[in-house]
Amino acid sequence: MLDPARALADSDALRRMADPRDSAERRTHIEATADWIRAEALISLNRPREALKVIQGALAAMDRSDPEPGLRGELILARGGVANLTGGVEDALRDNQEAFRLLGRGGNARGQAIALQNIGAIYADAGDYNNALKYFGQSIDIYSADPKLLLSAYNNQGNSLFELKRYADATAAFSRALQIAQKTNNALQQARIQRNIAATQAEAGNFTPAEAALADAFRLSTGGPAASSRAALYGVAARLALRQHQLDRAADMIDRAFASAVGAEANLPMRDFHQTAYEIFRERGEAKKALDHLEAFQKLDDQARALAASTSAALMNARFNFTNQELRINNLRNEQAVASARFRNRMQLALLSATAVISTLLLIGFLSIRRSRNQVRDANASLLTTNVALEKALAAKTEFLATTSHEIRTPLNGILGMTQVILAGRQLDPTLRGRIELVQGAGETMKALVDDILDVAKMETGELRIQTAEMDLKRLLEDAVTVWTGQAETKRIGIEFDLEHCPSKIIADEVRLRQIIFNLMSNAIKFTDRGQVRLACFSESDEQGESETLVIRVADSGIGIPQDRVEEIFESFRQVDGGVTRRHGGTGLGLAICRNLARAMGGDVTVVSTLGAGSTFTLTLPLERGTAEAGPADRVAATSLGTANLLMIEPNPLGQGIMRALLAGECASVQFVTEVGQALDALKTGAIDHVLAEGSALGLDPAGAGALAAACAEAKARFTLLWREPAPELLDQFTKEGVTHVVSKPISAPDLLSEMNKVYGEPIASRNIAA
Amino acid sequence: MNILFVEDDAMNRRVVRDMLTVAGATMDEAHDAESGLQMIDERQYDIVLMDLRMPGMDGLTAIKHIRARTDEKASVPVIVVTADTALDICRDCIDQGADEVILKPVAMNKLFDAIGRLIARGNSRMMLN
DSSP: OOOHHHHHHHHHHHHHHOOTTSOHHHHHHHHHHHHHHHHHHHHHTTOHHHHHHHHHHHHHHSOTTOSOHHHHHHHHHHHHHHHHHTTOHHHHHHHHHHHHHHHHHTTOHHHHHHHHHHHHHHHHHTTOHHHHHHHHHHHHHHOOOOHHHHHHHHHHHHHHHHHTTOHHHHHHHHHHHHHHHHHTTOHHHHHHHHHHHHHHHHHHTOHHHHHHHHHHHHHHTSSSGGGGGHHHHHHHHHHHHHHTTOHHHHHHHHHHHHHHTTTOOOHHHHHHHHHHHHHHHHHTTOHHHHHHHHHHHHHHHHHHHHHHHHHHHHHHHHOSOOTTHHHHHHHHHHHHHHHHHHHHHHHHHHHHHHHHHOOOHHHHHHHHHHHHHHHHHHHHHHHHHHHHHHHHHHHHHHHHHHHHHHHHHHHHHHHHHHHHHHHHOSSOOHHHHHHHHHHHHHHHHHHHHHHHHHHHHHHHTTOOOOOOEEEEHHHHHHHHHHHHHHHHHHTTOEEEEEOTTOOSEEEEOHHHHHHHHHHHHHHHHHTOSSSEEEEEEEEEEOTTSOOEEEEEEEEEOSOOOOGGGTTGGGSTTOOSOHHHHHHHOSOSOHHHHHHHHHHHTTOEEEEEEETTTEEEEEEEEEOOBOTTOOOOOOOOOOSSGGGOEEEEEOOOHHHHHHHHHHHTTTSSEEEEESSHHHHHHHHHTTOOSEEEEEHHHHTTOHHHHHHHHHHHHHTTOEEEEEEESOOHHHHHHHHHTTOOOEEEESEEHHHHHHHHHHGGGSOOOOSSSOO | OOEEEEOSOHHHHHHHHHHHHHTTOOEEEESSHHHHHHHHHHSOOSEEEEOSOOSSSOHHHHHHHHHTOSSGGGGOOEEEEEOOOOTTHHHHHHHTTOSEEEESSOOHHHHHHHHHHHHHHHOTTOEEO
């Protein structure tokens, strides 16, 4: 944009173009375009804060699902530019990345190239020149049709290569930039690039081409707008002279540099001037002058390094690649240590040579005080930066873990999903079933690990929440015993449980409580090779009888924990020794999670252990009893469907889902099985009042149905067969087998329920057993 | 029963499709939210399953679009199926108008229970057949 004032006028004109008769979408678009032009103009006029307001307004006005990501991308790119001007590194990086993405969708390669160059410049500011080079390179790859952009990219490349002391590469990059500048006949740019070439060649020791480039730069900057860059030229000239040991000329040039730089606001060239001046006057033996410049240099260098360090720390937080975070933190720390050490060495050397000339004791004293003060300040600054960076790395780690968890869940969905589908098939070869079950078990374990890792991440950032509701503790513990009995049997250890004094209904977070108990049980079985695992639950009152504590204890006769390492097992990623980890597997997160969860619920997990004899883990929680706590009652026979414990044989899982929803609240409890055999097993427990069988589960087999009807009668349970349009002759056969209550489908749910309720008016009927 | 699954990942679509096959049900599939919305326009669905993170429009926005309809399709039951474990993800989905949330990896019984609940809720006088 050549003339910002004109652009502002254009923006106003464009705004007026928005016709009230246009669609709202089109008006928004025109207004947002006007705002964008206005913002760019304001940025050129160095009024970034006003620009930011305009951009935010335009972005807010545009709908989230704007069909044109291009304009949105331009606005965000402009906002990134503002953030860069106002020093908001994280905002700048985020906006440039977002703009890159949006502009890519809009096919705007030029805009993308700008975004990439901006990102590169941010990295260069942070002193990460290798990454900067990567982005500058990508910018060139993606779009090379705009000479101005290309020139800037090559020049930026050259600067980063210079900092990396790759002088030959830097010269090549600057030369490419120079060619473009010559073609476009831009004297200001040519002068600047020739100056860069001169500086690079000077450092590389190629004095002849350096002198030529410098002469050209001086020639190009006589008069016109390029004159203002003469200070920097004198600086390079001084440096070039110094490198050739032309000390008088060097001194003359550096004096001119300072003279022309009066009022220059940028620190960086001044810092370089002071450094050059210090070296020149040291060579000439003018110690006082040398020291003055050294101090000035040191002050500016401190500022520059602090700026680079904070940019670097901010980058750390904003990078989209989270995988290397911790590595980078270590690198940063090392780099800082090295940089501080190098700086100290340089200071000491400088002071040594200075003190050799200046014998005034007073001055030495003054300098050393100053030096140690600076060192303390240096150390504090670097410590602060490191702390900030570490905190940010921790946050980044959490985000990384959350992302990883999401990414692992997707393939797990394939593994666990398909094993469920295969296992749902009824004609599965038993050998194959066993193998698929093994895959499923491994998949479930993997899911548990991912959940564990995510939990730890949430705990570290305090994101974990406890959600309490009324729950059935006794049933939860019975479930745990059932689940782990199989595991225990394969290891030939016993499971004993004492739930006699266990409160039944309590207010707690069922999911988290289950997690703790299952973890403790799993650990106990894992670390026990013979003997038994005992689970006990009871409550304790305090002396005043005001509060109650719930105690759940898991005791094993396993390998135990050495006394001095008992607390270590509660730390993340710790098992007692590496050998144990190898033998027993696991993330080593389980107990850390258990203790954290228990503490979040106002309790704790503790352990008492004897090496070789076993461990006892105790979970204590403040006990809040549920309102619906009922004493142990003898099971009485159901007198209506509402009090019945119902068992339904329904092979179709979707059918189960629908029936579970329809029957919820209509009877005391509902459970589902898929096969007649499972129903026969369940009837033997004597806890079933009513069996509802879906006809397809029985096939067309009257004998099988008869056996089921007989088992129901034996268990004093009602039996209802739900059948789609039974053929009359087949129905007769079923009736003869004792299946007396047949309800035909289709039927509405309320009608089915009332049909089922009817059998409670009758005695339990059977062909074999009289009521 | 007409079920629509809006999900960009082909494997995830396959998993749910095969799970429904076990129950003798089939489903239509949309590869992104935009085409999902269009299919809802064109057909009548009993259940919509919706992923959250998709290229282009995300699932929550799609649900907002569905709920903003002026016809009876605005109340089609929506089950979110997501691998997102962020805190409050369930509450966010319900706030946006989802009826149920299922986390990936999808547990088959949870999927069918959720569908069953929504089918049963929608018509308490539904015919079992």
